[in-house]
Amino acid sequence: MPNYSWPPMEQRRVMGKRLARLDGAAKASGKAKYNSDVRPAGTIHGAILHCPHAHCRVRSIDTSAAKALSGVTSVRVAAEPGKEIMWPNAEIAFVAARTEEIAREALRLIKVDYEVLPHLVREENLAAAGSRAKPAGEVVTGDPDAALRSADVVHEGEYGIPVITHCCLEPHGSTVQWSGNKVEFWPSTQAISNVGGDLAKGIELAAGNVHAHMDYVGGGFGSKFQADLWGIQAAHMSKESGGKPVKLYLDRAAELTIAGIRPSVYGKIRLGAKRDGTLVAWDSLTWMTGGMAGGGLNADLLPYVFRNVPNRRVNHTAVATNTGAQRAWRAPNHPQVSFVTCAALDDLAAKLNMDPLDFFKKNANLTVREAVYVSQLDKAADMIEWKKRYHSRGDKTAGSMKRGLGLAVGTWQGGGHASQCRTNIHPDGSVEVELGSQDIGTGTRTIITQVAAESLGLPMNAIKLNIGDNGLPPSGASGGSTTVGGVASSSRIATLNALEKLFEAVAPSLGAPADQLEAVDGKIQVKGNPAKSLTWKAACAKLGVKTISENGANDQRNPRGLNAAGVGGVHMADVSVDVETGVVTVNKVVAVQDCGLIINPKLAEGQVFGGVIMGICAALMEERVMDEATGRCLNQDMEFYKLAGIGDIGDIQVHMDITPDHDKRGVVGLGEPATIPTIAAIANACTNAIGVRVPTLPLTPRNVLNALAGRRMA
Amino acid sequence: MSKKDTELKPKPAPESGKGFSRRGFLGTSTAAGAVGSGLMEQTAEAAQGAGGKGITLAGETEITLNINGQPRKVTVEPRTTLLDALRDRMEVTGAKRVCDRGTCGACSVIVNGKVSYGCTMLAIDAQGKRIQTIEGFGNHPVINAFVQHDGLQCGYCTPGMVVAAKALLDRNPRPSSQEILEGMGGNLCRCGTYVGIKQAVAEAAKELRGGRNA
Incomplete structure (x- = not known):
């Protein structure tokens, strides 16, 4: 069996x-x-006819004029008379x-008569949610009440x-073409190996009858794992249209309302510390909505990162609203709980008259990677000149422009997903x-190509990579930052398995056993003896008419040290706020990313x-705005979303510790952790600049000016 | 004049030569949209009155567009945008349909030398104009600069970004950092590739001026 370990850093x-x-x-x-x-x-x-109401029942639908x-x-009806529609822009009919x-x-030309029903589309006021609010039950560690009573300093705050x-x-x-019992499927997806089977299930065909292919996808961020009703209806319409391919894409309003959202998080938080800054207690009531399903939050996520606080009470309530359903969104729930936690900790530090940098470091022992966070906090502080430029809460300089610094933390897993790979080496030398x-x-x-080229001792352009088709060895969906670890490992293993077969084929010609050969610089040679070698092409010619085709898989239970999981990260932000206009400007963000x-x-x-x-984007401007009066989304276009x-x-600086110590962990995904702490870092910097907490994001002029005027969140 | 008629009265067009005004544009486009849908309803009623079936409401007509220096015939409806004509009827797909409302710039093309949003121009209005799409750029240095500085991820905004960058450098070969931000400000990216884009545009400008140190 080949040695699958990554080659030492200096030899790559x-x-x-x-x-x-x-x-x-x-x-x-x-x-x-x-x-x-x-x-x-x-x-x-x-094209899709969408429902104009947040909650209604279809009384009748007349498609005759459309058909004519x-x-x-x-013309296909997706909501037959009697069907209850639960959110605006839900699909009524397809053409x-x-x-x-x-x-x-x-x-x-489609005429629909709706019986409009009462709706709830906003969740920030938990008291107004009534029976739509479903508490998940309380999780308690230690004695939070006693700890808060005996704490030297207690802070209580609301965040949203x-x-x-x-x-x-x-x-x-x-685009879908259903002709006979075969379906050709061209989806926009993050899961090419699975999405064909998902469509097949939806249209009741065997999975093998659906061929899915995709070369490029224009963004997914966690929302593109399924064939969805849109793929299923496009397939049916293709069949009804004599097997012609049907191209069906959402328009922007639908994309922004029914193709996935990140749930909100609102929370009332009490936390306490000793005079020296030791965090002793956390007590939170959070709630959120992710559509009619409500929105669950793993109690282990609070307090975020500082999870080992000795006394904690966590209550969470899911609020069902008549809004489009949530989907996984880059690091599901982490950016929100990072904000809620790091904002509350920052406010507690202010109440303690402590620099939040010292406060976060002081409590790093409550995390599962103390040394990592302490070193990252120090590194980020150096990069943003924290020690030189930090001031206590509220920029006291004259004028309307106030400047401040803020910090926040994140964590993610990012181990490799299940992935299979096949490597073919042909007698002509092509791979x-x-x-x-x-x-x-x-x-x-x-x-993937870098891994294969490294493993075979070939240049990048000698490798032909085939991805994006469900006829290829199945590999996991691209979600959870699991792809890089999964595909790097499976392609390493498959490629070395194929190379081993090539060594066996050429060993007699080189007069050495197969396990004494190596692939270096486009040659197969006896280890340590470049004089005894064959060019790659000459070596492959020894295969005669036989192509080598070998598989390899990343086994998540045994990743062989090729990939790993678990990272931390620290972001710090420097912002300016105009207290007359409420406009927040990002001057700089530094990101120290574990890897x-x-x-x-x-x-x-x-x-x-x-x-x-x-x-x-999320800190300063992003927000889906629902109107409780009409039940509609008010910004379902990119002018107002x-x-x-x-x-x-602003200026963004990234630091990654590419060191032998980190390297020996194997590959760890980092798409998701990189986005987690930014929001809270910017929010804390804004608070540091203006002296008051803006409790509800985003940091729009309206929210900033409300906070400055002492007005509570809406 | 009824209230409805008053609402339908088109607002005066923004003065020419004063540059692009988003507010002015929104005012006129809203009025134009109202007129358009009003006409559509009238046509639909007329069609139904005449028996409905088999009548094409808006009608298709063949026009000629000058795309990348070539006259190209294409059959469109009056309501077909230049973007949809390119993408759905001419297989010219570098320009993307994203916001479809003149906000994001993914559909950027160059019309008579000026960068324009293909989603907010009707195909019939593009007749007789010089339309340059990214497909006509050849090996323009902007493209390689985006690749080398990793000014892209998913790539869906990228053709529009490249078009905007070329248009910027065509009119201002030596843009300052601030002018790059302004010149690229009409295009949005979701993956977050702006850091690479800033570098790419600056490097492409140097390259176009004849080498890195020029």
Whole structure:
């Protein structure tokens, strides 16, 4: 059996290099074909009629005029009379037509009579939720009441972070062609190996009858794991339209309301400490909504990171609202609990008259990685010049511009998912690496190729990588920061298994046993004796007519040291706030990210930059605004559902400890941890600048000015 | 004049030569939208009055668009946007449909030398204009700069970013950092690639001026 261990850091020739992503040129030139760009011959277009009410029952639906419209090939009712609709923009009917314009016209001809029912679409006022609020039960450790009574300093505060959406730029959808008993499926997905089977289940076909293919996906962030009703209805419409491919993608309003949201978290928190800053007690009542399912929160997440506080009480209540359902959102629930926790800790530190940097370090023993957090806090403090520039709460300088610093922490697992890979070595020397994975923009293509090239001693361009198809060896969905560990490990194992077969084939020619051969610099040679070698091409020619095809898998129960889980991270922010206008400007964010073996530092840093920027978006501007009067979403477009632009991000600095110590852990995913602490760091910096807590995010002028005026959260 | 008629009266167009005003644009587009949907209903009623079936409400017509220097014939409806004509009827898919409302810039194309949102221009209004899409850029240095500085992740906003960057450098070969932020400010990215984009645009500017130190 080959030695699958990663080669020592100093011996790597391809791994660890700052290579540009392999699909960069295809994407940046516009040549990359996303599935929303793909139009197989004969493609027709679908469109969806959405419900205008938050809660209603369909009394009747008349599709006759739509069916009669020239060019319409299929009209399907998704909500039959009597069906109760639970959130706005829910799907009522689907239309396929020769062009998208005709399909949309047909939607206008569908007549629906609704019985409007009472709704609840806002959750920030728990008292108003009535029977929609479902307490999850209390979790208690130690004696929080006694600890709070005996604490030297107690802080009590309210905090809120609203629902935000994924806002994938490529909307959810697919093109589907159902002809005979075969289905061709071009989805926008994070799970190419599974999504075909998911569609098959939805349309009651055997999984093997659905072929799914995707080369590129325009963002997912946790919301694109299923075929969804949209894929299923597109399939049916294709069948009803004589087997023509049906292209059906959500419009932006639907994308922002029914294609996934991140749940809110609101909370009332009491916490206490000794005079020296030792945290002794935590007592929280949190609530949130993720749609009609309410929204669960693992009690172990509070207090976040500082989980081992000796006395704690955690209560959580799920609030069912008539809003689109939640989906996994980059580090599910972590950014919210990071905010709630780190804001409350920051407020307690202020009450103690303690620098939060000292306070967080003092209590790092309540985390499961004390040494990591202490060193990260020190490093981040150096990077942002905390010791020099920190001032106690409230910038006392003259003028309306106030400046402040804030910090926060995060943690994530990120171990590799189950992944299978096949490596083929052909007699002509060509190499294929094949796995049913997908590159969601993280650089998966590039890092797999780096691993294969490293393992075979070949240049990057000698490896042909095939991903994005459910006919390939199955690999996990890209979620939970599990992809890099999973695919790096499976491709390492498959590639070394194939190389071992090649060694066996050429051993006689080199006059040495197979286990005494190595692959270096495009040659197969006797270990330590470059004089006895064959070029890669000559070695492969020894295969005669036989292609080597070997598999490898990442076994999550035994990752062989190739991948690992569990990281911490610290972010610090420097912001300016204009107390006359309420505008918050990010000057700088520093991110110190725990990591394992880094296959490509350029791409790894890109993940952290991206995570920080998503955090800036959520801290400053992102919020799904629901209107209780009408039950509608008021900002279901990108004009009013705001994302940060290039001018809003300030200076971002990333530090990753790429050291032998970290390297020997194996590969650890970092897409998710990188986005967790940014929001709380910015919120704490804002508080440090203006002297008062803005209890409810985002830090819009309205919320900032309300806090300055002493007005409570809405 | 009824209240409805008053509401439908188009607002005066923004003065030309004063540059783009978002507020002015929103005012006119809202009015235009109301007029459009009003007409649509009238047409629909007329169609139903005439028996309905088989009548194409808006009608398709063949027009010629000048795409990347080539005259291209395409069949569109009056309501078809330039973006949808490119993507759904001409297989020109570099420009993406994201917000579809003139906010995000993923559909950016260059029309008569000016970067424009393809989702807010009707195809019929693009007749007789020079339309440059990313497919016509060849090996423009901006593309390689985005790759080398990792100014992309999922890549869906990237063609629009590249178009905006080229348009910026065409009119200002030596942009300051602040001018890069302003020039790229009409495009949104969700993955968070702005750090690489800033570097890419600055490097591409140097490259276009004839080398790194020029």
